[in-house]
Amino acid sequence: MDFDVIVVGSGFAGSVLAERLANVLNKKVLIIEKRNHISGNMYDYEKYGFYIHKYGPHIFHTNNKEVFDYLSQFTEWIPYYHKVLANIDGKKVPLPFNLNTLYRLFPIEYAKKLEKKLIDNFGYGVKIPILKLKEKSKEIEDKDLEYLANYIYEKVFLNYTRKQWDLEPEELMGVTDRVPILISRDDRYFQDKYQVMPKEGYTKMFERMLSSKNIKIMLNTDYKEIVKIDFDEGKVYLFNNEFKGIFIYTGEIDYFFNYKYGKLPYRSLRFKFIELDKKFYLDTATENFPNEYEFTRITEFKHFYKSVNDGNINKTIIVEEYPEKYNEENEPYYPIPKKEYLEIYEKYKKEVSNLNNKFRNIKFYFVGRLAEYRYYNMDKVVERALEVFEEIKEGEKNE
Amino acid sequence: MDFDVIVVGSGFAGSVLAERLANVLNKKVLIIEKRNHISGNMYDYEKYGFYIHKYGPHIFHTNNKEVFDYLSQFTEWIPYYHKVLANIDGKKVPLPFNLNTLYRLFPIEYAKKLEKKLIDNFGYGVKIPILKLKEKSKEIEDKDLEYLANYIYEKVFLNYTRKQWDLEPEELMGVTDRVPILISRDDRYFQDKYQVMPKEGYTKMFERMLSSKNIKIMLNTDYKEIVKIDFDEGKVYLFNNEFKGIFIYTGEIDYFFNYKYGKLPYRSLRFKFIELDKKFYLDTATENFPNEYEFTRITEFKHFYKSVNDGNINKTIIVEEYPEKYNEENEPYYPIPKKEYLEIYEKYKKEVSNLNNKFRNIKFYFVGRLAEYRYYNMDKVVERALEVFEEIKEGEKNE
Ligand SMILES: Cc1cc2nc3c(=O)[nH]c(=O)nc-3n(C[C@H](O)[C@H](O)[C@H](O)COP(=O)(O)OP(=O)(O)OC[C@H]3O[C@@H](n4cnc5c(N)ncnc54)[C@H](O)[C@@H]3O)c2cc1C
Ligand SMILES: Cc1cc2nc3c(=O)[nH]c(=O)nc-3n(C[C@H](O)[C@H](O)[C@H](O)COP(=O)(O)OP(=O)(O)OC[C@H]3O[C@@H](n4cnc5c(N)ncnc54)[C@H](O)[C@@H]3O)c2cc1C
Numbered sequence: 001m002d003f004d005v006i007v008v009g010s011g012f013a014g015s016v017l018a019e020r021l022a023n024v025l026n027k028k029v030l031i032i033e034k035r036n037h038i039s040g041n042m043y044d045y046e047k048y049g050f051y052i053h054k055y056g057p058h059i060f061h062t063n064n065k066e067v068f069d070y071l072s073q074f075t076e077w078i079p080y081y082h083k084v085l086a087n088i089d090g091k092k093v094p095l096p097f098n099l100n101t102l103y104r105l106f107p108i109e110y111a112k113k114l115e116k117k118l119i120d121n122f123g124y125g126v127k128i129p130i131l132k133l134k135e136k137s138k139e140i141e142d143k144d145l146e147y148l149a150n151y152i153y154e155k156v157f158l159n160y161t162r163k164q165w166d167l168e169p170e171e172l173m174g175v176t177d178r179v180p181i182l183i184s185r186d187d188r189y190f191q192d193k194y195q196v197m198p199k200e201g202y203t204k205m206f207e208r209m210l211s212s213k214n215i216k217i218m219l220n221t222d223y224k225e226i227v228k229i230d231f232d233e234g235k236v237y238l239f240n241n242e243f244k245g246i247f248i249y250t251g252e253i254d255y256f257f258n259y260k261y262g263k264l265p266y267r268s269l270r271f272k273f274i275e276l277d278k279k280f281y282l283d284t285a286t287e288n289f290p291n292e293y294e295f296t297r298i299t300e301f302k303h304f305y306k307s308v309n310d311g312n313i314n315k316t317i318i319v320e321e322y323p324e325k326y327n328e329e330n331e332p333y334y335p336i337p338k339k340e341y342l343e344i345y346e347k348y349k350k351e352v353s354n355l356n357n358k359f360r361n362i363k364f365y366f367v368g369r370l371a372e373y374r375y376y377n378m379d380k381v382v383e384r385a386l387e388v389f390e391e392i393k394e395g396e397k398n399e
Numbered sequence: 400m401d402f403d404v405i406v407v408g409s410g411f412a413g414s415v416l417a418e419r420l421a422n423v424l425n426k427k428v429l430i431i432e433k434r435n436h437i438s439g440n441m442y443d444y445e446k447y448g449f450y451i452h453k454y455g456p457h458i459f460h461t462n463n464k465e466v467f468d469y470l471s472q473f474t475e476w477i478p479y480y481h482k483v484l485a486n487i488d489g490k491k492v493p494l495p496f497n498l499n500t501l502y503r504l505f506p507i508e509y510a511k512k513l514e515k516k517l518i519d520n521f522g523y524g525v526k527i528p529i530l531k532l533k534e535k536s537k538e539i540e541d542k543d544l545e546y547l548a549n550y551i552y553e554k555v556f557l558n559y560t561r562k563q564w565d566l567e568p569e570e571l572m573g574v575t576d577r578v579p580i581l582i583s584r585d586d587r588y589f590q591d592k593y594q595v596m597p598k599e600g601y602t603k604m605f606e607r608m609l610s611s612k613n614i615k616i617m618l619n620t621d622y623k624e625i626v627k628i629d630f631d632e633g634k635v636y637l638f639n640n641e642f643k644g645i646f647i648y649t650g651e652i653d654y655f656f657n658y659k660y661g662k663l664p665y666r667s668l669r670f671k672f673i674e675l676d677k678k679f680y681l682d683t684a685t686e687n688f689p690n691e692y693e694f695t696r697i698t699e700f701k702h703f704y705k706s707v708n709d710g711n712i713n714k715t716i717i718v719e720e721y722p723e724k725y726n727e728e729n730e731p732y733y734p735i736p737k738k739e740y741l742e743i744y745e746k747y748k749k750e751v752s753n754l755n756n757k758f759r760n761i762k763f764y765f766v767g768r769l770a771e772y773r774y775y776n777m778d779k780v781v782e783r784a785l786e787v788f789e790e791i792k793e794g795e796k797n798e
Contacts, residue, residue: 001624002639036606036616049447049714121477205437217435217618225400239400239638261604313712365603 003216006238008223015209016070016385017248018087022214029215032223034251038210041091041333041369042202042378048315049359049387051303056271056321057286057299058202061192062379070386071093075205077196078307081188083241090157091199095288096127096189097152098167098182102160114148118183121145122171127180130157131169152181160255164323165267165336173337187369188287189286197304200302223238223251234358244361246392250368252332253348261347264373266332270322279311281318295320335373363395402615404428405637410439411777412767414608415784416647421613424792428614429637431558431622435607439649440732440768441601441777447714449704450600454730455670457601457696457721458686460591461778469785471588474604476595477706481588482683487554494687495526495588496551497581502779513547526579531555541621548567551580559689563722564666564735569725572736576643588685598702622650633757643760645791649767651731652747660746663772665731668722678710680717693787694719734772740770744772762794 004027007014014031015038021027039045041055059082062068085092086101093104099118102111121136122128128136130153137145141327153169155177161169166266169176186194198205210217218226228237236243249256254264272295285303289296300318326332335341355364364390369376404427406413413430414437436442440454458481461467472495484491492503498517501510521527522541527535529552536544552568556575560568568575587594597604609616617625625634635642646653653663671694684702688694698718701710724730734740754763764787768775775783 036610046445047711048449056746211435213619216620216624220609220612221615240640241638267575313447313714315712 001028001216003028003030003238003243003245006223006236006243007031007245007248007250008227009040009368009370010038010210010217011368012038012097012208012381013044013207013248013250013371013385016137016364017367017389019209019212020269020389021246021384021392022212024389025153025396027214028088029090029212031210031217031223032226033219034198034222036204036220037201038217038219040250041331042206043203044203046201047317047353048302048313049309050302050317052273052301052317053202053319054271055398057301057304057319057332058066058378059195059285059304060197060378061190061195062259062377063192063194063203063377064383065193066386067114067144067379068196069380070282071198071205071382072207075197078193078305080193080197080304081195082286083187084189084286084297085284086156086288088290092283094158094187096182097156097177098187100186100187105286116147117142123182124183126182126183129149129177129180132175133181134309144248156290158290160288163294165288166323166325167336167338173339173342175259175337176199177215199308206294209358219294220225229256231358233256236359236362244363245363247362247364248363248388249366251370252370253352253366253373254368256371257348257351260351261344264344264348265336266326267334267336268324268326268330270324270330270334272320272322273318274318276318277314278316279314279318295322334372335369335375337375342373347372363392365392400427400480400615402427402468402642402644403621404645405626405642406430406440406637406647406649407626408432408767408769409437409605409609409616410441410649410767411780412649412770412784413439413647414605415781416567416788417607417614417765418611419785419788420791423482423628423788424429424795426613428611430609430614430616431620431625432618433465433479433577433615433621433650435619436602437616437618438602438605440599440730441605442603445600446716447701447712448708449701449716450596451483451672451700452601452718455732456700456703456718457777458589458594458684459596459777460589460594461776462593463778463782464589464592465785466778466781470604472599473607475598477598477704478594479596479703479706480594481685482586483588483685483687483696484683485555485687485689487689491682491686492531493586494555495578495581496555497586498584499586499758513543516585516659517542517547518570521582523582525582527582528576528579530575532580532743539701555689557689559687559695560710562689562693562695565722565724565735566735566737566784570706572738572741574736585734598707628655628785630757633759635758635761641760644762646763647787648759648765649770652744652765652772655770656747656750659750660743663740663743663747664735665725667723667725667729668732669723669729671721672716673719674714674716675692676713678713680715694721696720697787725768731769734768734774736774741772763793 005021007029010031010033018029018031022029042058044051044053084095086095091104093101099115102114117166134149157169165172194390226239245396281302286297286299298320301318302316352366367385367388368381404420406417406428409432410429411616417428421428438662441457443450443452483494490499490503498514501513533548536548556568625638681699685698687696697717697719699715701715751765765786766787767780767787
């Protein structure tokens with residue numbers, strides 16, 4: 001068997017492309033994965049009738065019907081609305097910060113006043129990033145809104161961001177926008193149309209995606225152990241044979257280019273899993289701790305599967321997340337959206353476009369979180385992979 | 400990376416050899432496995448705090464300290480004594496047939512009489528195969544023992560064997576010897592010194608065995624898809640490159656030789672897994688049904704982990720085993736120990752010895768259940784693999 005496609009990495013980016021290329025274009029695909037399992041950061045395993053996410057809690061949510069329908073070929077779903085409580089001033093209050101949060105934190109008359117001002121100035125059912133609220137309240141010189149903006153900024157964002165990133169919010173592009181303030185009574189963490197969890201876990205879904213006879217999977221293998229990229233010659237060798245075909249890369253982009261422009265930093269996490277002899281430990285799946293402790297949040301996995309599992313077993317598993325620097329031992333979780341790093345990334349990105357000129361017999365595609373050095377939600381990375389697939393398909397037609 | 404060793408199959412035979420060769424002799428090993436997971440028939444996964452064995456219940460027991468110590472590098476253990484009840488004449492009685500079984504089945508005075516005769520003729524604490532009991536009782540012309548022997552033969556062995564093998568006991572070599580009659584009060588299914596289950600399941604243990612950087616694992620791949628054996632030339636090609644080194648084969652021997660002497664038959668099983676909303680379904684892990692139903696036995700996995708898990712959750716999983724013919728769709732579980740098949744196997748075995756003359760640059764080793772067409776308990780296959788490893792090590796020294 002000769003391979004038509006090499007895929008480095010078996011997260012969503014790699015697995016969606018492998019699946020499409022094998023099943024739609026009948027390509028022979030070799031997936032190379034350095035971990036001892038498939039599924040990338042979505043890898044989970046069952047314990048006590050629910051699923052534990054090894055690389056941190058993953059909640060699926062999307063507005064993209066195409067993405068949802070695509071994945072529905074490989075899994076059934078169960079409904080799940082994610083809810084998060086933040087520990088602020090000793091109270092557990094709903095996050096994203098919303099009108100209910102106001103009432104939980106402030107005396108009722110004051111909360112009413114703030115609520116009215118928010119609605120008057122921004123409208124109902126609207127999402128505003130905290131930095132925009134800060135700006136606007138200054139601009140309109142409203143002392144109450146200014147107070148509120150500063151309060152939220154400090155209590156919800158500032159210390160959390162420092163803990164999470166070891167940076168000031170100002171240094172990070174767009175990070176605080178990820179959890180905007182919500183001027184409504186909706187306590188859910190996400191408002192997407194599809195909010196679900198895979199019924200038998202993510203790993204089972206990936207197994208089904210990759211079940212084609214056309215797909216071979218090589219585990220425990222860093223691609224550099226079996227693939228040689230000869231940048232001078234413009235050739236790729238797989239097991240010492242010249243490889244011609246499609247090369248999908250979903251690993252770290254700087255590693256691919258042997259760090260020629262320096263290393264791209266990541267934020268990492270240490271996960272502390274704790275098993276407890278209790279039915280439930282938290283009231284909602286996740287609690288954030290912006291201001292206390294070393295960890296940023298605690299998640300209790302059992303909540304995700306509550307709609308199908310009454311939780312009536314005296315066991316639960318929680319995970320605490322301790323942010324840390326990315327080093328040789330931990331995992332590169334979050335690209336750091338800081339200007340200077342994005343500039344380094346741009347240099348690598350240019351190299352990618354050069355590749356396709358130099359390597360006559362290879363088409364390279366750099367896809368996903370690590371290869372594009374940007375944060376992707378799961379649905380977004382699936383969307384992106386499906387787009388890349390369309391691009392490849394079009395390319396083949398024209399040949 | 401060039402591979403020094405190809406291993407086909409990741410059950411105990413393949414994994415033990417891969418582990419030893421990688422870790423002791425520092426060989427670069429490629430494991431090729433056609434399933435989408437490692438661990439061979441030992442593959443398990445957790446559910447509700449205990450482990451489900453996908454290819455039928457596997458209980459670890461051995462008298463071999465070396466094997467036990469070897470595996471202990473890769474897992475902690477929990478104690479577990481396997482117990483089996485057979486449904487005979489509407490009663491649940493201990494198996495292997497022992498003195499307690501006598502008392503459960505017969506009126507007390509008659510049981511006492513039989514017990515005395517058994518002990519007088521064979522001794523206490525002794526194991527006798529049913530066919531030997533039959534013979535001996537005839538020989539000494541003891542009507543009571545003859546009755547007992549025939550009773551056990553019919554009620555315990557005959558129909559069970561027919562169901563399990565679709566053959567008469569006489570056609571099968573040594574099958575009824577596997578569960579001899581036990582002249583003692585010991586109700587345990589096994590009497591071995593070490594009777595344990597891997598604390599975190601078999602799959603975790605295999606993951607640890609195969610965690611070396613020297614071991615690469617290729618899943619979803621029948622070795623013939625990437626390896627070409629040129630019998631005429633006496634050469635092996637891996638990904639179209641000539642491969643030189645060690646070739647460990649643990650797949651079906653007839654398949655390796657392209658069925659040149661015909662197909663070796665196997666007995667297969669269909670497993671019907673049933674999930675129940677109960678704490679426990681059976682009193683012991685396994686119940687046999689020699690005479691009723693289409694299935695041979697039911698096993699309840701939860702019992703295996705009772706020493707560490709109080710079972711206090713209202714969920715349990717049982718599996719019914721339905722014997723069937725081996726065909727293209729199911730799995731080859733049991734080599735059939737019938738004379739004519741063993742003769743075919745001998746022909747293949749001769750071919751194996753020829754290989755090592757013809758293939759100058761390859762050393763072939765055929766190891767395990769499928770490659771040696773014989774039933775191995777887990778400990779025996781580990782023992783065998785460790786022996787083969789010693790052989791390889793010695794061979795290398797002399798070079
Ligand atoms: C803590 C955390 C929580 C998250 N929660 C959510 C959530 O709730 N909802 C949501 O939508 N998204 C969430 N995400 C985002 C989600 O994890 C990503 O969208 C997804 O992982 C992107 O898929 P990917 O294929 O690009 O990368 P990955 O899943 O990381 O897959 C890349 C794969 O490539 C392999 N690889 C890397 N380098 C090499 C190499 N050199 N050789 C071989 N293999 C290699 C890696 O081992 C990995 O398996 C979360 C992310 C994190 C970090
Ligand atoms: C129902 C059942 C219950 C058992 N219970 C017990 C028990 O309680 N206690 C006990 O000690 N033993 C038990 N055994 C025996 C135990 O399963 C064997 O000892 C063990 O599986 C032998 O290991 P192996 O490596 O030889 O074979 P396997 O475990 O079968 O491994 C062989 C591997 O090779 C792979 N393979 C085959 N052909 C190819 C190919 N062409 N290309 C790539 N890969 C290939 C297979 O997919 C498989 O993963 C039981 C067996 C069965 C069938």
